[in-house]
Amino acid sequence: MENFIEDTKARNDIDAILVLDINSNELSDEFQFEMALRALPISWRARVLNKKIDADRKRTLCNRLLQLFGCSTISGIPIKSLRFGSIENGKPILLQQDDDNITFSMTNGENYVAMFLKRTTCGPAPYIGIDLASVKDLNDPNDLILFRDIFNLEEYTTLRNASKENVQELFAYYWSFKESYTKYTGTGISCDLKVIGAQELQNFDSFKKINRVIESKSMIFYSIWLNGPFKEILTICEQGISTKYIAPTVYRLSLKDILSYL
Numbered sequence: 001m002e003n004f005i006e007d008t009k010a011r012n013d014i015d016a017i018l019v020l021d022i023n024s025n026e027l028s029d030e031f032q033f034e035m036a037l038r039a040l041p042i043s044w045r046a047r048v049l050n051k052k053i054d055a056d057r058k059r060t061l062c063n064r065l066l067q068l069f070g071c072s073t074i075s076g077i078p079i080k081s082l083r084f085g086s087i088e089n090g091k092p093i094l095l096q097q098d099d100d101n102i103t104f105s106m107t108n109g110e111n112y113v114a115m116f117l118k119r120t121t122c123g124p125a126p127y128i129g130i131d132l133a134s135v136k137d138l139n140d141p142n143d144l145i146l147f148r149d150i151f152n153l154e155e156y157t158t159l160r161n162a163s164k165e166n167v168q169e170l171f172a173y174y175w176s177f178k179e180s181y182t183k184y185t186g187t188g189i190s191c192d193l194k195v196i197g198a199q200e201l202q203n204f205d206s207f208k209k210i211n212r213v214i215e216s217k218s219m220i221f222y223s224i225w226l227n228g229p230f231k232e233i234l235t236i237c238e239q240g241i242s243t244k245y246i247a248p249t250v251y252r253l254s255l256k257d258i259l260s261y262l
Contacts, residue, residue, distance in 0.1 A: 001257035007249070008074050014119040015248040017130070017236065018070050019112050019226065022062045024255040033058070036255070039079075039262045040064050062255060063106055063113040069258045070115045075102055079262055091127070091186030100124040105183045105236075110134045111228035116236045116248065126238055129184030133176035134232045135168040144171070150178065150193040169231070174198055176235035177221055181214060184237050209245050222247055 008014055027033050037045055044064050051057040071094050072079050083095040094102050103125035104117035109132030116130035138144065141164055148156060155174055162170050178196040182188050196214055198221070209222045222245070223235040236248065 001253055004251040005073055012121045014074055016117055017248045017250045018115040018253055020062055020066045020253045022059055026255045027058050059108050063108055065258050066113055066115050067106055069261055070117050074117055074119050089186030103128055105130040107132045109232045110230045114234055127184055128238045129180040130236045131176045131179035131183055132232050132234050133172040134230045135172050136230050137175055138168050138171040141167045152194045152197050154199050172233050176233050180235040180237040
């Protein structure tokens, strides 16, 4: 956590991915959960408590805490003074910006919640997107046919031809690729996911960057694998055509770190 805070003070432009492990002892009992919940604005607490499953409540709480921490640190605005709004398609934004130089995107996974955020000094910060997907998203490779409508022909053929050892990882990659773009646009998965095409992929590795043109926009996608109880892949996307892409810095955080900051 200290590295991220120091970097936001030392650098003008920030390109960062914050990853928070949600399997924390800090939420192991009701008292600790309640204390963490009180760090949220009152209007946000109901969204956490309305989740019916305990794991979903913890995941939503961690997501909101990470959003507050990341936005406060990068903007210099105290936690209690932060204000958020939304733009077209409900995409969240940080208010209180004179030049719109800060942008962020959030995602929830099985083991982690994550945040992609940028601060720029040259004009408004561009839209960005992030998504986490798990190998658990395709529990049984035989269920692939159920997802036929979200893949274009090239992607679906690649999945069908993948080995049993690789198909779940490839499915998770494709899913995070498509969802990161829907987070970029703010449309959600109600859009035509076939249009968001990663196309055929072979032997993709961690820290994989690819360029694709989607809906007439040149997009950069960047992915990393996170190892935990369930293997997950994190994919970010932003508009650009840079051939010398400098990947965002990844900061791994604990809930204890964030609660101590809040």
